[in-house]
Amino acid sequence: MSTEAAPHQRAAPARPNARPTRVGVVLAILVVGLLAAAVASACIGQVSTSPAEVLGSILHWMGLDLGPLPAHPAGQVTLWEVRFPRVVLAMLVGAGLGCSGALLQGVFANPLAEPGVIGVSSGAAVGASAAIVAGASFAAGWTVAAAAFAAGLVTTAGVYMLSRHAGRTEVVTLVLTGVAVNAFAGGLIAFFTFVASPAARDQIVFWQLGSLSGATWNAVSVVAPMCLVGIAAAMLISRRLDLLSLGESAARHVGLDVERLRQIAVVVVAILVASSVAFTGIILFVGLVVPHLMRIAVGPGHRILIPASALCGALVLLVADLGARTLVPNADLPLGMLTALVGGPFFFWLLRRTRARQGGWA
Numbered sequence: 001m002s003t004e005a006a007p008h009q010r011a012a013p014a015r016p017n018a019r020p021t022r023v024g025v026v027l028a029i030l031v032v033g034l035l036a037a038a039v040a041s042a043c044i045g046q047v048s049t050s051p052a053e054v055l056g057s058i059l060h061w062m063g064l065d066l067g068p069l070p071a072h073p074a075g076q077v078t079l080w081e082v083r084f085p086r087v088v089l090a091m092l093v094g095a096g097l098g099c100s101g102a103l104l105q106g107v108f109a110n111p112l113a114e115p116g117v118i119g120v121s122s123g124a125a126v127g128a129s130a131a132i133v134a135g136a137s138f139a140a141g142w143t144v145a146a147a148a149f150a151a152g153l154v155t156t157a158g159v160y161m162l163s164r165h166a167g168r169t170e171v172v173t174l175v176l177t178g179v180a181v182n183a184f185a186g187g188l189i190a191f192f193t194f195v196a197s198p199a200a201r202d203q204i205v206f207w208q209l210g211s212l213s214g215a216t217w218n219a220v221s222v223v224a225p226m227c228l229v230g231i232a233a234a235m236l237i238s239r240r241l242d243l244l245s246l247g248e249s250a251a252r253h254v255g256l257d258v259e260r261l262r263q264i265a266v267v268v269v270a271i272l273v274a275s276s277v278a279f280t281g282i283i284l285f286v287g288l289v290v291p292h293l294m295r296i297a298v299g300p301g302h303r304i305l306i307p308a309s310a311l312c313g314a315l316v317l318l319v320a321d322l323g324a325r326t327l328v329p330n331a332d333l334p335l336g337m338l339t340a341l342v343g344g345p346f347f348f349w350l351l352r353r354t355r356a357r358q359g360g361w362a
Contacts, residue, residue: 023304026297030311034091037318041087044326047078054079086215089223090321091314093212093280096227096272098313101287102294102306103234106241107265108171114288115273117178118266122185123155124148124277129192129204144207145219145278152274155181160266169262210281210336212321219279230272231310237264238302245300283336285343286313292350 042054049070056067057079070076097115104113115121131147159181163174193204240261244251248258277283294308317335320342324333 023298023308026294027308027311030308030315034311034315034318037315037322038087038091041090041318041322041325042079042083044322045078045083047072047074049075049079085217085220086212086321087318088220089215089279090212090318092220092223092227093276093283094286094313094315094317095310096223096230096276096313097283097286097317098290098294098309098311099231099234099306100269100272101289101313102291102302102309103241103265103269104287105291106302106305107244107262108175109245109247110171110175111292112288113175114285115269116182116284116287117175118269119155119159119178119181119185120152120270120273121277121282122182122189123158124152124274125208125282126155126185126188126192127151128207128278128281129189129196132200132203132207133192133196142218145222149274149278152277153270155185156266156270156274160263168259206334207281208336209334210277210283210339211324211332211334212280213332214279223275223279226271226275230268231306233264233268234306235303237261238306241265241302242300281336283317284340285347286316286339289343289347289350290316292347296350 039051039054043049043051047070049072050068053068053070053075056069057076059066060069061080070079072078100115101113104115104117105111107113108117125148127147127150128144130151131144159174159178160169162181163169163177165173189204189208193201196204240256243254243256244258244261251258273287290313291305291309294305294312298304298308317339320339321335324335324338327333327338
């Protein structure tokens with residue numbers, strides 16, 4: 001399979017987005033769906049709470065004496081210490097992954113691009129595995145997350161530097177370098193898994209499957225600013241991404257610094273993804289499927305596509321986490337496993353639909 005989109009597959013900025021009314025409807029549906037999913041996720045669990053109690057608890061926190069508080073004695077603690085951090089972290093991570101996928105697909109002009117292609121996820125997994133193998137006392141607290149974040153950034157920087165030649169970075173070289181680095185990182189993860197103790201081995205495997213079970217307000221406080229800044233930075237370069245979709249030669253002809261744009265995009269994606277997977281483990285297919293779906297719904301223009309992908313990513317991951325907590329009684333399924341099982345067939349359907357109707361890039 002070719003790693004670079006053929007010319008007829010490139011997104012054409014001349015092709016307008018969907019009609020403003022349709023775009024507004026899609027964005028409104030995403031916002032309403034996200035709010036509904038957040039309330040539902042906060043309600044469901046071993047300690048039962050109603051939507052009115054969830055909203056009442058939030059209003060009381062805001063200083064408004066409106067609505068009922070949870071009737072269960074442990075209701076308030078459960079909401080604020082367990083469920084609300086998990087809901088917020090799911091939305092942040094999903095938004096970051098969705099935005100990253102849209103950004104990479106735009107800067108590579110390739111519909112198969114996703115955050116893992118630049119090595120950030122595999123690098124984070126290597127860092128987390130090394131921290132876990134170092135010992136339980138060393139891996140306690142923030143160490144695993146910090147090691148995963150740092151290793152993800154370092155791996156992305158390595159992929160970018162290795163793919164440069166004569167001061168330029170070719171897309172196909174960057175993608176192939178990412179494939180090679182991902183394979184090497186997989187070998188390192190296998191090595192760490194082999195030498196780890198049984199308990200550490202289980203932790204490595206579970207971390208790679210992805211989960212929001214360890215969500216805390218501390219994790220939210222780290223991920224939130226990076227996610228918001230990353231999405232804002234992606235919005236700032238959205239119009240230049242539309243120019244790049246014309247092709248590198250045409251983009252350079254109108255004065256676009258293609259290399260600088262790629263550098264900015266890679267840095268933004270690395271920060272978004274590394275900060276996300278550091279606390280949740282590897283979560284597959286969100287960054288690949290969501291931008292495809294939003295491109296069909298709102299069109300290829302990145303000024304709308306990027307925020308729509310962020311909203312849809314947040315909704316998808318929140319719904320997936322709700323499924324992970326409820327599909328099997330008294331069990332918390334690995335989130336990455338669930339997104340891969342659903343996302344794989346769904347992406348195949350999107351691919352067949354796109355090629356059947358348009359013959360390529362949607």
